[in-house]
Amino acid sequence: MDIAAYMAEVGQQARQAARAVARSTTAVRNQALLATAEALDAARDELATANARDLEGGRANGLEAAMLDRLELTPARIDAMIEGLRQVASLPDPIGEITDMTYRPSGIQVGRMRVPLGVIGIIYESRPNVTVEAASLCLKSGNATILRGGSEAIHSNQAIAACLAKGLKESGLPESAVQVVKTTDRAAVGELITMPRFVDVIVPRGGKGLIERISRDARVPVIKHLDGICHVYIDSHADPEKALNIAVNSKTQRYGTCNTMETLLVDQEIAADILPLLADAFRDKGVELRGCPQTMDILPDVVRATEDDWGTEYLAPVLAVKVIDGLDGAIEHINRYSSQHTDSIVTENYTRARRFLTEVDSSSVMVNASTRFADGFEYGLGAEIGISTDKIHARGPVGLEGLTSQKYVVFGDGHIRT
Amino acid sequence: MDIAAYMAEVGQQARQAARAVARSTTAVRNQALLATAEALDAARDELATANARDLEGGRANGLEAAMLDRLELTPARIDAMIEGLRQVASLPDPIGEITDMTYRPSGIQVGRMRVPLGVIGIIYESRPNVTVEAASLCLKSGNATILRGGSEAIHSNQAIAACLAKGLKESGLPESAVQVVKTTDRAAVGELITMPRFVDVIVPRGGKGLIERISRDARVPVIKHLDGICHVYIDSHADPEKALNIAVNSKTQRYGTCNTMETLLVDQEIAADILPLLADAFRDKGVELRGCPQTMDILPDVVRATEDDWGTEYLAPVLAVKVIDGLDGAIEHINRYSSQHTDSIVTENYTRARRFLTEVDSSSVMVNASTRFADGFEYGLGAEIGISTDKIHARGPVGLEGLTSQKYVVFGDGHIRT
Numbered sequence: 001m002d003i004a005a006y007m008a009e010v011g012q013q014a015r016q017a018a019r020a021v022a023r024s025t026t027a028v029r030n031q032a033l034l035a036t037a038e039a040l041d042a043a044r045d046e047l048a049t050a051n052a053r054d055l056e057g058g059r060a061n062g063l064e065a066a067m068l069d070r071l072e073l074t075p076a077r078i079d080a081m082i083e084g085l086r087q088v089a090s091l092p093d094p095i096g097e098i099t100d101m102t103y104r105p106s107g108i109q110v111g112r113m114r115v116p117l118g119v120i121g122i123i124y125e126s127r128p129n130v131t132v133e134a135a136s137l138c139l140k141s142g143n144a145t146i147l148r149g150g151s152e153a154i155h156s157n158q159a160i161a162a163c164l165a166k167g168l169k170e171s172g173l174p175e176s177a178v179q180v181v182k183t184t185d186r187a188a189v190g191e192l193i194t195m196p197r198f199v200d201v202i203v204p205r206g207g208k209g210l211i212e213r214i215s216r217d218a219r220v221p222v223i224k225h226l227d228g229i230c231h232v233y234i235d236s237h238a239d240p241e242k243a244l245n246i247a248v249n250s251k252t253q254r255y256g257t258c259n260t261m262e263t264l265l266v267d268q269e270i271a272a273d274i275l276p277l278l279a280d281a282f283r284d285k286g287v288e289l290r291g292c293p294q295t296m297d298i299l300p301d302v303v304r305a306t307e308d309d310w311g312t313e314y315l316a317p318v319l320a321v322k323v324i325d326g327l328d329g330a331i332e333h334i335n336r337y338s339s340q341h342t343d344s345i346v347t348e349n350y351t352r353a354r355r356f357l358t359e360v361d362s363s364s365v366m367v368n369a370s371t372r373f374a375d376g377f378e379y380g381l382g383a384e385i386g387i388s389t390d391k392i393h394a395r396g397p398v399g400l401e402g403l404t405s406q407k408y409v410v411f412g413d414g415h416i417r418t
Numbered sequence: 419m420d421i422a423a424y425m426a427e428v429g430q431q432a433r434q435a436a437r438a439v440a441r442s443t444t445a446v447r448n449q450a451l452l453a454t455a456e457a458l459d460a461a462r463d464e465l466a467t468a469n470a471r472d473l474e475g476g477r478a479n480g481l482e483a484a485m486l487d488r489l490e491l492t493p494a495r496i497d498a499m500i501e502g503l504r505q506v507a508s509l510p511d512p513i514g515e516i517t518d519m520t521y522r523p524s525g526i527q528v529g530r531m532r533v534p535l536g537v538i539g540i541i542y543e544s545r546p547n548v549t550v551e552a553a554s555l556c557l558k559s560g561n562a563t564i565l566r567g568g569s570e571a572i573h574s575n576q577a578i579a580a581c582l583a584k585g586l587k588e589s590g591l592p593e594s595a596v597q598v599v600k601t602t603d604r605a606a607v608g609e610l611i612t613m614p615r616f617v618d619v620i621v622p623r624g625g626k627g628l629i630e631r632i633s634r635d636a637r638v639p640v641i642k643h644l645d646g647i648c649h650v651y652i653d654s655h656a657d658p659e660k661a662l663n664i665a666v667n668s669k670t671q672r673y674g675t676c677n678t679m680e681t682l683l684v685d686q687e688i689a690a691d692i693l694p695l696l697a698d699a700f701r702d703k704g705v706e707l708r709g710c711p712q713t714m715d716i717l718p719d720v721v722r723a724t725e726d727d728w729g730t731e732y733l734a735p736v737l738a739v740k741v742i743d744g745l746d747g748a749i750e751h752i753n754r755y756s757s758q759h760t761d762s763i764v765t766e767n768y769t770r771a772r773r774f775l776t777e778v779d780s781s782s783v784m785v786n787a788s789t790r791f792a793d794g795f796e797y798g799l800g801a802e803i804g805i806s807t808d809k810i811h812a813r814g815p816v817g818l819e820g821l822t823s824q825k826y827v828v829f830g831d832g833h834i835r836t
Contacts, residue, residue, distance in 0.1 A: 019753065023777055096776070102798060108787050110797045113775065117809050200809055221639065221810040242832030249834035335437065344828075357531065357827055358514070359441055369526050369830025378835070379528045379826060380520060391535050391618055391823040392639040393811040405809040408797060409775055410762075412787025414660030416667035417796070 007191035011198025013176035014119045018144035021177045022116045026093040036167025037085040050159035070126045081132045088136040091382040094400045095142040112406040116142030118200040121192045123148045125206040128156035135178045141403040144177045151184035193218040225386040227313040228258030228341040230371040233330040235347035236269035243346040249370040252285045256315045259374040263320040271323045287317045294323035310337040342374035363396035425609035429616025431594035432537045436562035439595045440534045444511040454585030455503040468577035488544045499550045506554040509800040512818045513560040530824040534560030536618040539610045541566045543624040546574035553596045559821040562595045569602035611636040643804040645731040646676030646759040648789040651748040653765035654687035661764040667788040670703045674733045677792040681738040689741045705735045712741035728755040749777050760792035781814035
């Protein structure tokens with residue numbers, strides 16, 4: 001198989017389909033989503049068979065248990081895919097919205113119209129449900145999609161692709177509006193991320209290694225979702241109860257998510273009072289603490305944190321703790337070590353809260369709230385394709401709007417420039 | 419000189435200065451702009467001396483007359499720089515604006531705050547006034563800037579840089595908030611566009627060759643401004659007077675700008691009526707027409723257009739003319755040959771106007787208006803750093819907003835996720 005020729009064909013078809021999708025009405029795109037949901041429901045047997053092949057292959061290749069778990073399409077996961085499609089169908093259509101319409105002194109009327117990006121390439125790892133999730137968000141926002149899933153999920157993904165094709169066909173949209181790459185050859189990824197003629201943006205979903213590799217090699221813009229080294233700073237004017245609740249929730253509500261707190265900063269003025277309470281709470285939850293020397297003075301049992309700890313995303317029941325000399329020190333530490341994902345201050349002090357919001361350069365900055373809220377659903381976006389740690393285009397949780405652009409529309413009545 | 423080490427130092431200083439600029443108040447940034455204006459006014463002699471050195475060098479190196487003209491800092495151009503600084507100072511500050519603030523079912527309050535991008539790298543060619551223009555827009559929008567002008571303008575740019583430094587210092591901002599690269603070594607550009615640690619976005623200003631080269635080699639997002647192959651489509655339901663005015667204005671108001679029409683499309687139903695009138699008007703203006711065979715049937719004197727003409731940005735008194743079979747044909751031609759910059763339809767037909775707006779995939783789409791309106795000032799942005807032909811981040815004329823990003827702000831009262 002000539003991978004370059006195959007991917008160019010996929011790209012060309014996507015570019016062509018993108019025009020049809022961009023032109024389509026809200027009703028047609030929603031119909032495609034609902035018809036795909038029905039097709040998935042009707043194809044449970046085929047999905048199970050395809051998934052069993054992948055699982056068998058995975059076991060034969062010695063995939064870890066966690067990988068196999070992510071690969072599995074249980075009936076509950078198929079239910080969730082179907083429900084997800086219905087939810088996306090019920091979201092408001094971002095496309096075509098015209099805003100900021102004003103008359104200019106010249107007499108022309110100028111505004112902005114929200115439009116699809118065009119063709120979106122999605123590169124992801126094992127979970128086959130991402131196929132439906134990503135395709136549905138791209139379709140809803142008027143884009144064509146090229147999906148490249150993990151090779152271990154190829155049969156499951158192709159079975160899902162068949163359902164998507166059926167849904168598209170039933171609604172009168174071109175089947176190539178959603179294409180799942182048919183080859184597991186890694187060269188296909190290299191082609192996909194270097195075809196600016198056919199692909200407008202790449203959204204990689206997966207581990208940091210994957211995303212860094214793609215960002216480095218891409219000749220197409222990438223919506224990046226790198227690591228989440230999130231901080232909670234307990235200010236000396238914090239309400240102790242809120243501080244305790246927020247710190248514990250930010251760390252322990254889930255350990256493996258990017259919006260989980262990885263470093264706790266405590267103002268030195270209240271460290272001696274609050275750290276023992278925090279240590280008790282974290283001990284109860286089985287969280288290992290790694291502290292700076294000042295933390296260890298207060299909590300002698302704590303492991304000594306090394307320089308590396310301040311820049312580590314544990315994704316595990318481990319927490320780095322540092323005693324800080326006031327707000328300036330906290331902001332400095334965060335702007336140095338944070339991955340600019342999500343950082344929260346706990347304080348009752350108005351001026352410090354305002355300074356934290358302004359001076360911490362992260363995609364989500366919070367006052368008296370758990371970092372775990374940094375999420376497209378919690379923010380009311382209705383959906384989330386990822387959390388951008390970039391500043392360009394989209395920052396923070398990316399919903400449908402992040403998959404769109406705005407063009408200028410100008411209405412005249414024979415106006416010319418003088 | 420170790421260029422890599424020098425640029426890394428410039429980058430590091432810019433990153434540090436960016437924090438101070440981001441934190442600064444509107445008043446302080448405006449003060450820096452106004453103080454720079456005064457410094458320029460006071461430095462007219464130094465500017466003239468430095469510019470004379472550049473002009474002399476340029477003549478010695480055999481620069482073309484057009485290049486030398488662009489290089490010259492006449493008193494009127496210095497006046498314009500000063501006036502530009504005052505205008506930018508008077509624009510509303512985009513930074514800190516909080517929008518979309520809503521309460522979520524969880525009880526948190528979520529909104530978005532407009533924030534600077536951080537460090538912006540500007541790469542440009544001969545015109546030294548770009549130094550002030552670009553620096554002022556970046557500073558106004560809370561960013562630090564690294565400017566790399568053409569080597570032929572190095573002395574002028576350094577003299578301008580001294581004024582900027584003075585303005586920054588007087589307002590209490592770090593002088594490194596605006597740095598003009600001191601070396602003319604081309605390797606400096608290579609470093610500037612591959613330092614994602616220090617530079618958040620690159621804005622190249624210059625010819626297509628420069629921008630393509632930078633886009634290809636950059637490891638940092640680029641706000642691209644490629645060519646403008648703009649179309650006017652005269653529909654069969656056009657008002658002939660509006661059609662004539664718009665076509666002539668779009669082509670002849672200025673020839674060398676990116677929003678100048680390069681191809682005129684005329685519906686075949688009215689071609690025989692309107693083309694002779696258009697030909698007269700263009701003959702009066704000295705515009706050479708190159709036509710398709712159908713155009714030549716009506717206007718036998720016209721030069722035959724080749725396939726290349728449909729994809730050429732003439733930037734000159736030359737116009738390609740094509741007779742088209744209705745709206746579908748026009749949209750197809752435009753989506754194939756347009757550079758997705760600006761395209762306009764002339765029609766009185768409501769449905770065709772709406773279809774053109776929706777289906778033409780360009781950064782500005784117009785009804786009954788001259789393409790020459792596609793401009794940040796005409797659109798009311800108050801300023802323009804370029805016109806983006808990309809869809810990612812900023813599309814069309816880019817003003818202050820395009821130099822900013824939005825972060826999420828979350829207000830809670832001890833809220834945790836359950």
